[in-house]
Amino acid sequence: MPVKKIGITALVPPELIFSCGVTPFDVNNVIPASRKYPGNKLCAWTAIWKDMLVKKEIEVDSLVVVAGGDCHNALVDGQKAAMSGIPTHFFFYPFDGDPEYLGSQLHRLSLFLGGIKSPEKFKEIGELKKQGQLLDKKRCSGKLSSSEAFRILISFSDLAGDLAGFSMIISDLQEKDIEVRNRVALIGVPPIFHDFHETAQSLDLQIVFDELPYEFIRHGGSNIQEIAVNYCGYTFARPLEFRIDFLKNELKRRRVDGVIHYTQFACHHMLEDEVLREKLDYPMLTIQGDLPGNTPQQVKLRLEAFREMLDRQ
Amino acid sequence: MIGLDVGSTAAKMVWIESGGLKFRITSTHNWKELVEGIDGDEIISTGYFRNSVPHRASLTELTAAIYGVRHYFPDAEVIVDIGGQDTKVIDVRNNNFIINDKCSAGTGAFLEFVANYFKIELNELGSMHAMAKRIPDINNTCGVFALSEMISQLVGGYSKEEVIAGMHYAFARRISYMIPQAHKVVLIGGTVKNEGMVAALMDVLNIDVLIPDEPQIINALGALKYYS
Numbered sequence: 001m002p003v004k005k006i007g008i009t010a011l012v013p014p015e016l017i018f019s020c021g022v023t024p025f026d027v028n029n030v031i032p033a034s035r036k037y038p039g040n041k042l043c044a045w046t047a048i049w050k051d052m053l054v055k056k057e058i059e060v061d062s063l064v065v066v067a068g069g070d071c072h073n074a075l076v077d078g079q080k081a082a083m084s085g086i087p088t089h090f091f092f093y094p095f096d097g098d099p100e101y102l103g104s105q106l107h108r109l110s111l112f113l114g115g116i117k118s119p120e121k122f123k124e125i126g127e128l129k130k131q132g133q134l135l136d137k138k139r140c141s142g143k144l145s146s147s148e149a150f151r152i153l154i155s156f157s158d159l160a161g162d163l164a165g166f167s168m169i170i171s172d173l174q175e176k177d178i179e180v181r182n183r184v185a186l187i188g189v190p191p192i193f194h195d196f197h198e199t200a201q202s203l204d205l206q207i208v209f210d211e212l213p214y215e216f217i218r219h220g221g222s223n224i225q226e227i228a229v230n231y232c233g234y235t236f237a238r239p240l241e242f243r244i245d246f247l248k249n250e251l252k253r254r255r256v257d258g259v260i261h262y263t264q265f266a267c268h269h270m271l272e273d274e275v276l277r278e279k280l281d282y283p284m285l286t287i288q289g290d291l292p293g294n295t296p297q298q299v300k301l302r303l304e305a306f307r308e309m310l311d312r313q
Numbered sequence: 314m315i316g317l318d319v320g321s322t323a324a325k326m327v328w329i330e331s332g333g334l335k336f337r338i339t340s341t342h343n344w345k346e347l348v349e350g351i352d353g354d355e356i357i358s359t360g361y362f363r364n365s366v367p368h369r370a371s372l373t374e375l376t377a378a379i380y381g382v383r384h385y386f387p388d389a390e391v392i393v394d395i396g397g398q399d400t401k402v403i404d405v406r407n408n409n410f411i412i413n414d415k416c417s418a419g420t421g422a423f424l425e426f427v428a429n430y431f432k433i434e435l436n437e438l439g440s441m442h443a444m445a446k447r448i449p450d451i452n453n454t455c456g457v458f459a460l461s462e463m464i465s466q467l468v469g470g471y472s473k474e475e476v477i478a479g480m481h482y483a484f485a486r487r488i489s490y491m492i493p494q495a496h497k498v499v500l501i502g503g504t505v506k507n508e509g510m511v512a513a514l515m516d517v518l519n520i521d522v523l524i525p526d527e528p529q530i531i532n533a534l535g536a537l538k539y540y541s
Contacts, residue, residue, distance in 0.1 A: 301412070309376070
């Protein structure tokens with residue numbers, strides 16, 4: 001019997017999904033290269049995965065929608081996907097970081113997924129995440145390009161649905177020797193443009209921090225109780241001040257010169273821009289994307305002007 | 314060495330000759346006329362087409378604007394560059410910038426729509442604004458819907474001159490949201506040659522603004538200065 005494929009819409013502990021004997025599939029990962037233009041939408045990210053799920057262009061056995069403490073549009077688009085007949089579970093992170101609440105959410109999720117069958121997967125994924133953290137360190141010191149690092153780190157949400165294959169992809173990475181100038185942090189949701197990191201790199205901006213992909217590699221644990229405590233630190237689900245404190249430490253640790261805040265059209269994260277600008281004491285460029293595709297010229301102009309601005313600092 | 318700014322609607326070239334500043338302006342699609350006989354190695358380019366024209370070096374129009382404006386106003390705090398397809402606001406004090414290019418309401422293209430509707434030249438808008446006795450309220454911030462509102466005001470009895478003034482105010486309000494508080498605000502770009510728009514903007518911002526003698530060449534000058 002084939003292993004069931006579980007669609008996930010945001011960070012859902014992959015340790016738990018794999019340990020239940022099913023494989024996760026992050027429905028966001030196909031969007032940047034999809035060239036899809038949804039009709040009725042707010043955020044293109046959720047509108048596209050909803051459309052693709054309903055039209056069976058993404059085929060999953062069931063769906064886990066992160067509807068609380070992260071993306072509010074997903075709550076509605078997830079219900080539309082559910083109405084099309086896909087068995088759907090709604091997962092909620094606690095705003096106040098209560099591990100008991102998250103523990104109960106994780107138990108409910110494990111029941112939806114059929115219960116834990118392979119507890120050793122917790123440890124196996126923990127080891128992979130350690131490798132992910134090493135890669136993250138390497139890109140900070142120029143031993144890995146930011147585009148390669150991003151490609152791998154963003155895939156940690158579902159580990160490409162294949163732990164052994166993913167481990168080989170990591171092992172096959174070749175070390176580089178890149179001069180790291182204009183160190184920038186990319187915060188917010190990941191850009192919907194599939195070549196964003198390559199574009200930034202070509203304009204002499206080296207992304208040394210990808211906020212959301214970093215969340216994919218820094219949480220873990222060896223059982224539900226441990227991951228309940230650990231995943232309570234998922235910053236997107238917590239109050240803005242909690243996230244800002246975390247960002248301040250990361251930006252300092254990575255010695256960034258500037259910050260790029262990517263905002264997605266019609267995403268609630270747009271409202272955070274003014275607060276982040278006020279609280280983070282770095283030159284900040286805010287860019288906005290809407291539909292998937294190549295990085296548009298207007299965004300390239302802003303990136304280039306930002307690089308020139310960093311040069312003048 | 315020359316500074317060449319090939320923007321969305323106009324191409325501008327600046328050079329220094331006998332200690333004085335010289336310039337030429339033409340439409341974008343005629344940019345080649347400007348550089349005929351000039352080696353690409355002599356050109357510092359900026360503007361939308363900066364990488365499409367021969368050049369020794371290129372820089373974005375945002376950086377060029379800072380260097381060009383400093384030539385005339387070394388203590389400028391904020392630069393507002395109103396171009397054909399976008400409006401850029403640069404806060405020189407903290408090296409910050411904002412660009413409006415998703416909506417025509419705050420760009421030269423918006424005023425072009427207005428001139429086209431009345432079948433007049435773009436450069437006539439300013440003198441017509443001065444003849445207005447009343448200013449109708451045009452509140453819509455969308456360029457397309459503002460045009461519908463403009464027609465309604467004409468139906469309602471406002472004169473052509475008054476409606477043009479109303480459109481200048483709508484334009485000014487649209488871009489005023491982008492401009493931070495400052496004492497020394499410098500306006501540049503081809504659209505700034507429209508006195509009606511400038512008067513409306515000063516009224517909305519409630520400040521005096523600084524404008525170089527030839528606001529359209531500032532980015533070309535900045536390109537030249539940056540590499541000099």
